Amino acid sequence: MKRLLATILSLTLLSQTALANPQDDAALLKGLQQRGLFSLVEYQCQKQIDDPNNSERTKMEWTVHLISSIAQRALRQPIDQRSKFWQQAQEVSDDYVATHRDNPLIIPVKLQAALALTANGELLRLESTISKTAGAQREISRQQLRLATRALMDLENEIKEFLPQVNQTATDDTLTQADLLSIQQNLQYHLARTYRNQANTYAAGTNDQIASLQRAVTSLKKPLTQLSNEDPLVAKIHLGLIACHRELNQFDEAQAAVAQIEKLPLPPEVLLKLRAENVRLVLAMGELETALKLLNTPRESQSTLVPEYDLAFLDAFIYFWGKATKEENADLSESYQQQAVLTVKHIEQTHGPYWGRVAELRLLRHAGMNGNSTNLVVLERTADDLYRKDKFSEAIEAYDATAEAARNAGNNDLAFRALYKAALIEQKRGNTEAYIARLITTAVQLRSHQQAPAVHMLGIRTVVELLNKDASRQEEFETLLTEHITYFEQGSTVNQAAIWLATLQQRRQNYDQAIANYMIVLTNYPNYPDVISSLEACWAAKLKGQEQADLLTIASPFLEHLKSLIYDEAGDLPGQWTVTQRYAATALAGFQLTYSTEHYASAEMLLAAASQNADDATWLAIASSLRIVSLAAQGKSNAARQHIDALSNSTPDQWLQVLNQLQTVATGAPDDTRKTIAQMQIHLFTALTDRLTGVTADFKRKWSLIEAQAYIQSGNLTEGFTKYQQLAAKNPRHGLIQLRYAQALSQSKDHFEAGLIQWRRVLQGNPPKSDRWYEAKFRIAELYLKNGKREAAEKQVRYLEVTSGFGTWESEFTELLKRIAP
Incomplete structure (x- = not known):
């Protein structure tokens, strides 16, 4: 029975004591356990449990060993990987009890399962000391400990029920009264713990603390009257009493x-454990000289090492470290700090991962509560060590504790670094949602940090990756963009956020909001010409x-914004033109030519100046088309023809760029200007079409599309419709061609x-609720209205309203309804 009780105590004390083994294989199991080979230990246990030649008592003992091994394995796991092992330990107990319900042999098994609950609760309590959700973590720990308390008290009642049923004689299949009484006495010790x-x-x-400690004292004293001093339990009870009275300040x-x-x-x-309690007691009593003397005693006795004694050394070093820090004794503080750190490493190397974790938690708790620079270094270093050991959950908790202590100490650089490292761990673990949340929260909470904008943008970019697969994250994306613009000062990341947000608003035709966000972008943004182009499109719309x-x-x-990009404070043009200044010049000239008849000369002069030494073919195509328009509008036909003729020496790609730009200018121009531009385009088509050689089919489609539209804008509808009809017939699946023909x-x-008919083709060729789909619905209803069929027009609109809504075309449909029923 003593062998069995030693097994039960091994879990509670969490030492490296071997599992008791009925078949004298203790040395083998101990070696496996020390090396963390729990699977082999559990295999051996299960093999013995399933062996039909073993007695019921032997099988029970192996079941106890199995539960103990699973529980100790759980204690070595990261916090997020333990639950399956705790559940497995409970299932082993439940299965055994279910098949031996009225047999006293269930008592040791149920006791071991109850101690697993205690062990879980104890570790959760220790970890709560550095948790950023300490209150919630402590409550979870209490819940586990309450379950353990209830299980132990229920078990005591069961022992009382079984005692009259057993006899004094030991057999291979039963427990004796002495066995049950011994378990009952040990149970009181575990209950006190x-x-x-x-x-x-x-x-x-x-x-609450005092009441719980008093209950522990009562439980410890209860078996003392029944035990002889030679019983090993007596020494353990006195050690427990020393700890309880110390914590009660008794x-x-x-x-x-x-x-x-x-x-x-x-x-x-036991002698070393007594020394450990003595160290803690004299520290609590303020007898520091005595404590220092005790620290000079050997850490082993007869080659025996116990983790409790090394932990007492750690407690003492931490105590004197804190005392030296308060007394501003830097050298002594650093000395004790280094000894504390080395002791933590010694404990893990000597006593294994669990005790190493206990030591780490004590070190982290002290360093976190006392946030001077030295302590903060210890916190971060400990967190880094946990990460290198792949203890990710523990590392995150340590980084959180480091960040909190650093913020309290005003060290935002360290706080930011620690929180960012915690986020990277979540990314490494594949916890994308937690990764995003940590990036965003870190950046917002520490937004004055120079890296905050970059980290916040990293969170946004991760959301973008998810958005490509999950459209429901659109609102989150936009909220984060707005948050980024609101919280951070102008710079590269704010430029990107503003462009993304403005692009979304532009697509929704919220042009005022889009313009406001495009204007946030700094003019030194590398792709600022693209911003100018977007602003141009928004203002045109x-x-x-x-x-x-x-x-x-x-x-x-x-x-005025464009002019500020071009002219200096004296109102002079640049001596050396930048790319941004050239695109600003074409945008300014384009607006002046499109929306006014009073700026032809000034626009032409501006474009002539900007064109000097220009070698950007795309920009030159835009500038050339605008110069052609400005010259023609001034009656300078020869000069305009010279520019047109000069195109013949260019490549087909440049021809197409000029034609495209002329089309863009013509779209918003007054009727007379539009017709003039169209005539120039037709002249170019006549001169250049036969010279198109080696161009792609896609090039020819674009060329023919612009040509058809030029005839429409020139007023030659017959020729324009003919060319559109031929082009649409050749390209029945080309969405843009079908759309332009319908328009x-x-x-x-x-x-x-x-x-x-043509608008219905467009409708069928585009997905429901897309922009082209809505335009087709609108134009069909408008055609009915233009042809005097108001009832049919209203029917089209009302049906759409109740089935699909108006989407981004709501303002257009609302206006159309007013025209249908004024």
């Missing part, structure tokens, strides 16, 4: 317990439908049926 753990989940000196009672245990014959292991006379006045903020037909009063 559970009470003490519960006490340590409460603040020192509180009623130093006289603690010293009395020391005196009692010193009278006993103590094995080396905003001016659509406005009175012609007011357009440049409305667009004056944009024009052209809508301009004629004589092509109602053809227009309806």
Whole structure:
């Protein structure tokens, strides 16, 4: 029975004591356990449990060993990987009890399962001391300890029920009364340990803490009257009493317990544990000289080492480290700090991962509560060590503790670094949501840090990757963009956030918001010409439908912005033009030519100056097309023709760029200007079409599309429709061609049926609720209205309203309804 009780105690004491083995294989199992080879230990246990030649008592003992091994394995796992092992330990116990329900042999098995609950609760309590959710963590620990307490108390009642049923004679299949009484006495010791753990989940000196410690003392004293001094349990009980009285500040009672245990014959292991309690007691009593003397005693007795004694050394070093820090004795503080760090490493190397974890937690707790620079270094170093050991959950907790202590000490650099490292661990573990949350939270909470914008943007970019697969994250994406612009000062990341947000708003036709966000982008942004182009498109869309006379006045903020990019403070043009200045010049000239008839000369002069020494083919195509328009509008036909003729020496790609740009300018220009531009385009098509050699089919489609539209804009609808019809017939699946043909037909009063057919093709060729789909719905209803079929038009619109809604075309459909039913 003593062998069995030693097994049960091994879990609670968490030492490297071997599992008791009925078949004398203890040395083998001990070696496997020390090396962390729990699978082999558990295999051996299960093999013995399943062996039909073993007695019921032997199988019970192996079941106890199995539960103990699983529980000790759980204690070595990261916090997020333990639950399956705790559950497995409980299942082993439950399965055994289910098949031996009325047999006293279930008592040791149920006791071992209860001790697993205590061990879990104890480790959770220790970890709660550095958790950023300490209160919640302590409550979880209390829940586990309450379960353990209830299980132990229920088990005591079961022992009382079984005692009359067993006899005094030992057999291979039963327990004796002596066995049950011995277990009952040990149970009180374990119950006291559970009470003490519960006490340590409460603040020192509180009623709850005191009450739990008093219950522990009562439980410890209960078996003393029944035991002889030679019983090993007596020494363990006195050690427990010393600890409880010390934590109750009952130093006289603690010293009395020391005196009692010193009278006993103590094995080396217990002697070292007594020394450990003595170190803690004299520190609590303020007898520092005595504590220092005790620290000079050997850490082993007869070659025996125990983790409790090394932990006592750690407690002492931490105590004197803190004392030296308060006294501003830097050298002594550093000395004790180094000894504390070395002791933690010694404990892990000597006593294994669990005790190493206990030591780390004590070190982290002290360093976190005392956030001077030296302590903060220890915190970060300990967290880094945990990460290198792949203890990711523990490392995250340590980094969180480091960050909290660093912020309290005003060291935001370290706080930021620690929190960022914690985020990277979540990324490494594949916890993308936690990774994003940590990046965003870190950047916002420490937004004055120079790296905060970059880290916040990293979170946004990760959301973008998810957004490509999950459209439901769109709102989150936009919220983060707004947050980024709000919290951080202008720079590269704010530029990117502003562009993304503005692009979204532009697509939704929220042009004022889009313009406001594009204007946030700094002009030294490398791709600022693209921003100018987007601003140009937004302002053009905003001016659509406005009175012609007011357009440049409305667009004056944009024009002034463009001028500020081009001219210096004296109003002079650049001596050396930058790419941004050239694109600003074409944008300014384009607006002046499109929305006014009073700036032809100034636009042409600006473009001529910007074109000097320019070698950007794309920009030159834009500038050339605008110069052609400005010259023609001034009546300088020969000069305009010279520019057109000069194109013949260029490549087909440059021809297409110029034609494209002329089309862009013509789209928003007054009727007379639009027709003039169209005539120039037709002249170019006549001169250059036969010279197209070696171009792709896609190039020819683009060329023909612009040509068809040029004829429409010139007023030659017949030729334009013919070219569109031929192009659409050749490219039945080309969405843009089908759309442009439909748009052209809508301009004629004589092509109602053809227009309806073509818009229905567009409708069928595009996904529901897309922009082109809505445009097709709108144009079909508009065609009905133009042809006097109001009822059919309203039916189209109302049906769409109740089935799909108006989407981004809501303002257009609302206006159309007003026209249908004024």
